[in-house]
Amino acid sequence: MIPARLRRTLGCAAAVTLALGLAPNVAAAQQDPEKCPPPVGLTNSSFEQPDVRGPWLGPQSQVPGWSTTASDKVIEIWGPGNAGANRGLEVPAATGDQFAELNATQASTLYQDVATTPGQTLRWRISHRARNVTAGVDQDTMNVLIGTPTQQHPQTPDGASGPDIVDDDSAWGQWTGDYEVPAGQTTTRFGFQAVRSASGNPTFGNFLDAIEFGTPACLITTKSVTGPNPARAGDELTYTVAVTNSGGAAALDAVLTDPIPEGSSFVPASLTLDGTALTDDPADDAGELSGSAATVRLPSPFEPGTTATITFKVTATGDKTPLDNTATTAYTDGLTRDKDKSTSNTVTNPVVTPTPTTTTTTTTTTTTVAPTTTVAPTTPAGGSTPLPSTGASAGPGLVVAVLLLGLGAGLVCYARLRRGRPRAR
Ligand SMILES: [Ca+2]
Ligand SMILES: [Ca+2]
Ligand SMILES: [Ca+2]
Incomplete structure (x- = not known):
């Protein structure tokens, strides 16, 4: 049991602590957002991994997130310094520094499987571009496929009349669409299928980048x-x-x-x-x-x-x-x-601002103070300076009085001496 006085003291200390802000930091504003809805999305959606220069061909095991239906399991990623493989025209990535060529060594499908909730609506977006293989304008064609891991369906992009996504080699095309996850589908496969390439060569064509499928x-x-x-x-x-x-x-x-x-x-x-x-x-x-x-x-x-x-x-x-x-x-x-x-x-x-280190003492001694007596200054005959009557301030006056007394005594002695001196004749 804490004594009442100590409790009050502790209470005061707590109040002072709070007033000085000694308590741990407190969030004064609401974090926005504090958390996000359960996400659905792709991994390595911009093909920024692995880090490559120019055209790179490698096993899917070295490309996070993505798988391929190609029989050799090879995926092709392009990084900066790719102009030599594109008729001297450097292809900039749509986002980041790198992108993929869907036609790696053969026409195939590049895909990812993601966990989904039946009934939810997911959105997709891709950037697509043709490879520059001839002196003229080249066009490559592909489809977006979405469905179960065993059966996917070509998607018709927003504003399009069919599933063919066709772009030329001058710029990245932007394509979007929505997909409602059917009942019972807890795993959804999102992929791309190469349909045609400008050269007719199955190892050339269909650049892809900035692939998104899921939630924002x-x-x-x-x-x-x-x-x-x-x-x-x-x-x-x-x-x-x-x-x-x-x-x-x-x-x-x-x-x-x-x-x-x-x-x-x-x-x-x-x-x-x-x-x-x-x-x-x-x-x-x-x-x-x-x-x-x-x-x-x-x-x-x-x-x-x-x-x-x-x-x-x-x-x-x-x-x-x-x-x-x-x-x-x-x-x-x-x-x-x-x-x-x-x-x-x-x-x-x-x-906090440091305060000067002064000690303040509060005394509770009861003191009886005598009424103040005011003594009017007295003016001696002859108009000389009045002397203080009493108190500490009378010190200098006392000295003057002693001096005056000494001067008076001197005058008296002088007079006596003059009276006792023989007169000059
Ligand atoms: Ca990229
Ligand atoms: Ca700087
Ligand atoms: Ca290729």
């Missing part, structure tokens, strides 16, 4: 802070922001913006992305100090299941308390191409 991108931005709490002016705080894609599709062109809290100053050269230092200057890497905010561009595409971690430091100036910090990630959903954003929780750090 969904970024979650989470902020934390380390450092003295409460902070004092001059203390450093380290902010860490983790951005995770918990959706089914990649996010494109994601940019994290983190305003430097009022009452703090950015610590130069403290910005990092996934452990790599970024300069404060713009245009030389993925981030900078832009105005009064730290800005970092995330890898694009930012695939489902990946996390980017950004850190930077600030110094508390003591001009404001508390320091509130919230970050926002703006991005384009790779599936719908709609603009979206994700807001972090807010972290709050109180900043």
Whole structure:
């Protein structure tokens, strides 16, 4: 049992603790979103793995996510430096740096199996382009196939009259569609079938990139802070922001913006992305100090299941308390191409100002104070300066009085001496 007085003391201490903000950081703003719907999506949807240069042919076991119906199980990925294989015309990826050629060594189907919920509606999007094989305009044709692992059906894209997806070699074509998962279908196969290539050569044609099938991108931005709490002016705080894609599709062109809290100053050269230092200057890497905010561009595409971690430091100036910090990630959903954003929780750090170390003593002694007596100054005859009557302030007056008394005694002695002296004759 805690004595009542001690309980009150502890209560006061708790109140003071709360008032000073010594309690752990509390999220002041709602994180939005805090979580995402169960995702459905593809792996390696932009063919960014494995990391290759120019045309690359390899076994499907080296290509995360994708499988092929080709008898040799070979998949073809193209990276930068591919112009030599495309009549001198470098083919840029639709997203990221790499893409696939559907016709690897033979006409085949490239596919992934994903877990689905019967009755749900999923959306798909692909980028398709022909390979440049002749001096004229070349066109390649393919179909999107969706169904069970054993039986898929050609899909008719939005705005099209049939399933044939036809593009030339001048630009990436964009194709979209919806798919309702039938009753009982808990695994859905999403794939592409090469139909025709411009050259007639089954090893050439049908470039593919930015493949999405499922639910949209969904970024979650989470902020934390380390450092003295409460902070004092001059203390450093380290902010860490983790951005995770918990959706089914990649996010494109994601940019994290983190305003430097009022009452703090950015610590130069403290910005990092996934452990790599970024300069404060713009245009030389993925981030900078832009105005009064730290800005970092995330890898694009930012695939489902990946996390980017950004850190930077600030110094508390003591001009404001508390320091509130919230970050926002703006991005384009790779599936719908709609603009979206994700807001972090807010972290709050109180900043205390050191108080001077003075000791205040409160006394409760009862003192009887005598009424104040005011003594009117008395003016001696002759108009000389009045003397204080009593008290501590009478010190100098007392000295004067003693001097006057001494002077008077001197005069008296002088007079006596004059009277006793023989008169001059
Ligand atoms: Ca790509
Ligand atoms: Ca090929
Ligand atoms: Ca920079």
